Amino acid sequence: MTPLGRFILATLCGLVLAGLVHVATVLAIPYLAAGDALARSRATLANDTSVLIHAAEVGGPAEAAEGWLPPQDPAVAVGVCAYDLDDGPVRITAETGPLVETIALHGRSGAYYAITDQAAVRGTVELVIMTRRQFDEALATADEDERNRDVRIVAPSRQGFVSVRVLAALPSQQAQANEAARSVSCTIDGPDE
Numbered sequence: 001m002t003p004l005g006r007f008i009l010a011t012l013c014g015l016v017l018a019g020l021v022h023v024a025t026v027l028a029i030p031y032l033a034a035g036d037a038l039a040r041s042r043a044t045l046a047n048d049t050s051v052l053i054h055a056a057e058v059g060g061p062a063e064a065a066e067g068w069l070p071p072q073d074p075a076v077a078v079g080v081c082a083y084d085l086d087d088g089p090v091r092i093t094a095e096t097g098p099l100v101e102t103i104a105l106h107g108r109s110g111a112y113y114a115i116t117d118q119a120a121v122r123g124t125v126e127l128v129i130m131t132r133r134q135f136d137e138a139l140a141t142a143d144e145d146e147r148n149r150d151v152r153i154v155a156p157s158r159q160g161f162v163s164v165r166v167l168a169a170l171p172s173q174q175a176q177a178n179e180a181a182r183s184v185s186c187t188i189d190g191p192d193e
Contacts, residue, residue: 056168056177166181
C-alpha cells in the first residue's frame with residue numbers, strides 16, 4: 001500500500017471512530033447526568049403531595065424555577081412529585097377546577113403519558129402508575145362487578161416523576177393556580193384501598 005493510501009485509510013478509520021464516540025457520548029448523557037430532572041425530583045419522593053417548583057407570577061416577574069427548569073411561562077404554576085414503584089403502585093389524584101390543568105408522567109427516557117383536566121370524572125382525575133407485574137396482579141384480583149374510575153398506566157421504568165402544570169389565565173387566579181399545582185396527591189396505593 002502506498003503512503004497516500006495508508007494516510008487515507010488511517011484518516012477514514014479516525015473519522016469513523018470519532019463519529020462512533022460522538023454518538024455514544026450523546027446517547028449516554030441522560031444516563032450519566034447527575035442533575036437531570038429525575039434526579040432533582042427525587043427530593044420530593046417522601047412527600048404525599050406535589051411540590052411547587054415554579055409559581056405562577058402573572059402580575060410580576062417570573063420566579064426562578066429552582067435553577068433546573070428551562071424558563072417557564074410566568075402564568076403557569078408547575079408542581080412535581082417523584083415516585084418509586086418498588087414500594088407499590090402510586091396513585092395520583094387531582095381535584096380539577098376552573099383552571100386548565102395538565103398532568104404528565106416522566107421516566108428516565110422522557111414523558112410517556114399526559115392527561116388534561118378534561119378527562120376528569122366528577123371533578124377528579126385519578127391515575128395509578130404501576131409496573132407490568134403490578135398491573136397483571138391488579139387485573140387478576142379485580143372484582144368484575146366493581147366499577148373502577150382510575151386510569152391504570154404501566155410505567156416503562158420503576159422510577160420517575162409526575163409534573164403538574166396549571167394555567168392562571170388572569171392575575172386574580174395566580175394563587176389558585178399555585179395551590180392547584182401544590183395539591184395533587186401522590187401516594188402509595190396500598191392493598192386495602
